[in-house]
Structures are given as C-alpha cells and as structure tokens.
Amino acid sequence: MANNLKNEYDMLLKAKKGKYAVGAFNFSSLEIMRAIVDAATECNSPVILALSEGGLRYAEPHYIRHVLNAVLEMTDVPVALHLDHGKTFDIIREVIDLGFNSVMIDGSSLPYEDNIAITKKVVNYAHKKGVVVEGELGVLAGIEDDVSSDKHLYTDPEQAYDFVKKTGVDSLAIAIGTSHGAYKFNGDANLRIDILQQVNALLPDTPLVLHGASSVPQEYVEIINKFGGDIKGAKGVPAEMIALACENGISKVNCDTDLRLVFTATVRKFLAENPTVFDPRKYLQASKDAMCEFVKSKITDVLKSNNKA
Ligand code: G3H
Ligand code: 13P
Ligand code: ZN
Numbered sequence: 646m647a648n649n650l651k652n653e654y655d656m657l658l659k660a661k662k663g664k665y666a667v668g669a670f671n672f673s674s675l676e677i678m679r680a681i682v683d684a685a686t687e688c689n690s691p692v693i694l695a696l697s698e699g700g701l702r703y704a705e706p707h708y709i710r711h712v713l714n715a716v717l718e719m720t721d722v723p724v725a726l727h728l729d730h731g732k733t734f735d736i737i738r739e740v741i742d743l744g745f746n747s748v749m750i751d752g753s754s755l756p757y758e759d760n761i762a763i764t765k766k767v768v769n770y771a772h773k774k775g776v777v778v779e780g781e782l783g784v785l786a787g788i789e790d791d792v793s794s795d796k797h798l799y800t801d802p803e804q805a806y807d808f809v810k811k812t813g814v815d816s817l818a819i820a821i822g823t824s825h826g827a828y829k830f831n832g833d834a835n836l837r838i839d840i841l842q843q844v845n846a847l848l849p850d851t852p853l854v855l856h857g858a859s860s861v862p863q864e865y866v867e868i869i870n871k872f873g874g875d876i877k878g879a880k881g882v883p884a885e886m887i888a889l890a891c892e893n894g895i896s897k898v899n900c901d902t903d904l905r906l907v908f909t910a911t912v913r914k915f916l917a918e919n920p921t922v923f924d925p926r927k928y929l930q931a932s933k934d935a936m937c938e939f940v941k942s943k944i945t946d947v948l949k950s951n952n953k954a
Pocket of ligand 1: 671697699700729823825867
C-alpha cells in the first residue's frame with residue numbers, strides 16, 4: 646500500500662490530546678471512497694476509510710485492494726484503512742492480508758469473558774503484523790450488522806478499564822446513547838457525556854470511539870421524502886453533541902448513514918428533475934460532489950480535524 650497509510654493509534658492519540666476527532670467514514674463504492682478522500686485532502690485532514698464485512702463483500706476484495714491503493718496515491722493526507730465491526734477471526738485475517746492497517750473486533754454482543762478472549766486473540770495476531778485494534782464494550786441500541794438490541798447497554802467505566810488492560814486494545818468503542826442507522830431517538834437526543842468523562846479519566850491514553858454518530862441532516866431527509874422516498878421520523882445525533890463528545894475524549898467518530906442519505910437524496914432529486922438523463926455519470930458526479938461537500942463540513946465544523954494532517 647502507498648506510504649501515506651498511517652498508524653491509526655498515533656493519529657487518534659494526537660486527536661485526543663488536541664480535543665478534536667478523526668472521522669471514520671464507511672464506503673462501499675468508488676464514488677463514496679473518492680468523495681471522502683477528496684474532502685480530507687481539501688481540508689488537509691487525517692481520515693479513516695472504514696469498510697464493513699458487508700461492504701467488503703459488495704465491493705469484492707480483489708477490487709478493494711487495487712482501488713484503495715490507487716486512491717491512496719491520489720492524496721498526501723494521513724489515511725488509515727479500517728475494518729468496521731469485524732465479528733470473526735477469519736475476517737480480521739482476510740483484511741490484514743489485503744493491506745488494512747486497523748481492525749475492529751466487535752465482541753460487544755458476547756458475554757464479557759468471551760469478548761475479552763476473542764479481542765485478546767485478535768490483538769496478539771494484529772500487533773505482530775503492525776496492525777492496530779479497536780474493541781467494543783457496551784451495546785448500541787438498534788442494529789449492529791447482524792446484532793440487534795432494543796435497549797442501550799451503556800458502557801461501565803470500571804469494566805472499560807479492566808477490558809483495555811486485559812486485552813491490550815489500542816482504542817475502545819463505548820456505548821453512551823448513540824445507535825446505528827437513521828432512526829436514533831424517539832424523543833429528544835441525549836448522550837451520556839458523564840459516562841464518557843468517567844471512561845476518559847480512567848483511560849487517558851486510550852482513544853475512545855463513537856459509533857452511530859451520524860447526524861441525519863434533516864435537509865436530506867426532506868429531499869428523500871419529497872422525491873419518492875419514505876424515511877419519515879429519521880433522526881440523528883445533533884452536531885453540537887458530537888462536538889461536545891469530541892471535547893470530552895471521543896477521538897474517532899464513525900459515520901455511514903449520513904453519506905448514504907446524501908448519496909440517495911442527490912440521486913433521487915437529480916433523476917426527478919432531469920427525467921431525460923440516463924447517463925449514470927451525471928447523477929453519480931452530482932452525488933459524489935454532494936458527499937464531498939458534506940464530509941468537508943463535518944471535518945471542519947464538527948470534528949475540527951481540518952489542518953491537522
Ligand atoms: O456500523 C455499521 C456500518 O454502518 C456498516 O453497515 O454492515 O450495512 O455495511 P453495513
Ligand atoms: P451511523 O449509522 O450513525 O452512520 O454509524 C455508523 C457506524 O457506527 C459505523 O461503524
Ligand atoms: Zn458502528
């Protein structure tokens with residue numbers, strides 16, 4: 646892989662000390678990948694390209710290996726390639742062989758001791774290969790890949806300390822009230838910043854990760870609903886809450902749903918307003934530009950990682 650692939654732990658510890666966060670943006674297509682990298686490059690910001698196992702199967706490993714290398718050659722900003730929500734040892738091994746330098750092992754749905762065991766096994770394997778590891782403790786409400794839960798199971802700060810010491814993970818995803826997807830809150834949004842502060846005080850050198858951190862911009866929800874979609878009631882984490890979390894120890898912010906919304910809204914609107922167009926380059930270009938603008942504003946206005954490359 647190109648040499649601007651950077652150690653994610655160093656990237657995140659610097660962010661934690663500087664009270665900003667690095668965005669981990671999920672991609673599954675060339676348009677999304679290029680929108681993220683172009684935005685980070687324009688903002689002179691470090692960035693994490695995140696791929697789920699579903700994303701890897703969709704894009705296909707052989708293409709991913711070569712396309713990622715090509716994308717990395719097009720930028721000078723620090724980039725980490727990260728597996729999002731790895732559930733098994735096999736997928737961890739597969740992406741490390743593909744050149745990923747960061748993996749998440751998500752044992753959060755397992756009994757505590759089993760989570761420790763699989764996480765430790767991954768840490769031992771990954772560290773020998775120079776790859777950093779993110780673990781997860783606590784359960785986010787909603788759907789995490791094939792795991793779903795009706796209720797939040799907030800991370801216990803003492804257990805978080807014990808987990809990091811026993812497993813040797815480089816970073817830790819914690820549950821403080823966010824959830825995956827486009828429907829995050831029934832009522833008002835609320836994050837347990839008090840839990841975050843307690844975990845942060847116990848683990849000053851462990852970057853903390855916020856999953857389910859999309860803000861679900863209402864302007865895009867409205868466009869989707871106006872042009873034939875039906876995602877009424879979609880709601881995300883307000884940008885100011887993400888910013889507050891970053892000031893209190895979150896240094897990696899995961900975002901997938903927002904890019905899906907921006908992509909879909911732009912395609913729906915473009916095709917509705919241009920009924921004679923059938924050249925995919927036209928609406929994919931519009932979507933890529935819109936996603937790039939969105940990522941730039943997230944980096945600059947919320948994460949504050951601009952000019953930190
Ligand atoms: O946290 C999960 C990510 O949004 C990936 O979702 O498994 O549908 O690719 P996915
Ligand atoms: P969102 O669904 O809020 O974008 O969260 C994505 C995520 O946590 C990926 O791991
Ligand atoms: Zn997640």
